[in-house]
Amino acid sequence: MKRTGMRSASLVLTLVVSLVLVLSACGKSNNNEGAASPSASSSPSESASASPSESASASPSESAAPTVDGKGKKIGMVTDLGGVNDKSFNQQAWEALEKISKDTGADVKYLESKKDADYEPNLNNFVKGGYDLTWGIGFLFADAAKKVADQNPNAKLAVIDTTVDAPNVESVTFKEHEGSFLVGVVAGLTTKTNKIGFVGGMELPVIKKFEAGFKAGVAAVNPDAVVTPNYVGDFSKPDLGKLAAATLYDAGNDIIFHAAGGSGNGVFTEAKDRFKAGNKVWVIGVDKDQSIEFGNDITLTSMMKKVDQAVYTVSQDLLSGKFQGGLANAKELGLAEGGVGLPDNNPNVSKEILDKVEEFKNKIVSGEIKVPTE
Structure with a gap:
């Protein structure tokens, strides 16, 4: 009896030790995987690829x-x-x-x-x-x-x-002139007053390209529409952008395309204030799909410039x-390289207008239409 009991105790002890060793090995394995796993790092320079x-x-x-x-x-x-x-x-x-x-x-x-x-x-x-x-x-x-x-x-x-x-x-x-031509087509076919504004940051060659292409796009589909530019002289003054937009909206312009950087944020602010007051006006954003930031209530579309x-x-x-x-x-x-264009989603632009945009895009890419730069 004693000898059998001792054997049983020895067997139990052996099993316990073996179990501890197995669990310890498993724990070490998991820890090593965690240390080697890229997701375990919180530093951007060491983060997962x-x-x-x-x-x-x-x-x-x-x-x-x-x-x-x-x-x-x-x-x-x-x-x-x-x-x-x-x-x-x-x-x-x-x-x-x-x-x-x-x-x-x-x-x-x-x-x-x-x-x-x-x-x-x-x-x-x-x-x-x-x-x-x-x-x-x-x-x-x-x-x-x-x-x-x-x-x-x-x-x-x-x-x-x-x-x-x-x-x-x-x-x-x-x-920029090629993408601006296309949003000009949208503006020319959307305006109800035939008065369309353009707010620029500074009168630099790159911004004049935006203006020239936009005017050409509007004229291509609506020769009766007039595009009025307003330059604020700065890319970082939203208050000046808001003032420029107010001037244009007060004059009957119902759509404004801006190429004014941070100053253009003021154009959206002015449009939003008017929308809240029951006056429906539009802004055409620039560079990014600015409807994501400013909403579809006032953003007609955007001229995407894929800087990213x-x-x-x-x-x-x-x-x-x-x-x-x-x-x-x-x-x-440009358009051929996919560097400029409209956003994928344009809930405020009808299919008929988008079809017209695609038609002009193909003509520009093929060389049938040469968009002016000034």
Whole structure:
């Protein structure tokens, strides 16, 4: 009896020890998997790289390009005076870099410019800090980017809405006039007063392209309509945009297309105030689908300019070792390249008008229609 009891106790003890060892091994295995799992990291620079299919569906360009490893790389972005939350192209550019960080593990950072004199020192801040790529967002960066690039030939820079003649600067511009032509078609076929306004930020060549294309689109479908421009002289003053919009709406314009950056937010504010008062007016947004921010009650449509797609693609190329600077490699994105156009969803635009838009788009892409730039 004693010997049998001792045997039983020994067997139980052996089983308990074995069980403890198994559970301990399992616990170590799970902990190792957690430490190695990308999702366990909370730092953006160490965050998970999405699988190629996940990255493709979420990237601004919606391309099927495989995700690259950007860990240890740094990308900086300098905004123009509109700031990073301009609801327009600065915000688009930053959202693209945030996506790059999420997809590749690269470190990203932005600096906001409060005055023109900030452009050069802000660019230099990133260049001297050893950043692998430094973005200047906006037409006004041309001179500053050229100077910084020439003084730092080993640095790599990229600019939006302008071109810089330097081998270490990649330039991306858009055919804004082509996309503006299409929203001009929408405006010309929608207006009830035959009075249509245009609010511009500053009278720069890039903004004049918006105006020229818009006027041409309106005239193509409604020669009786008159387009009246109103420039506020700034991209960062919503109060001036609101005042410009009030002037145009008071004069009987029932649709306003803006290309004014942050100042254009004031156009939406004025339209919203009038809508609340029972006066139905429209705004045509710019760069992004601005109905997402300002609502479908006042947003007729938007002229999409896919800055996010450009910033994402060029940044990814840099991380892949495919950076191509110099004027010979400058990119200009229009309707044919999918760089401009209308949003996918246009609940305030009839099928008949959208069919007409598609008809004109095909004529522009084929070369049958040449859209003016001034």
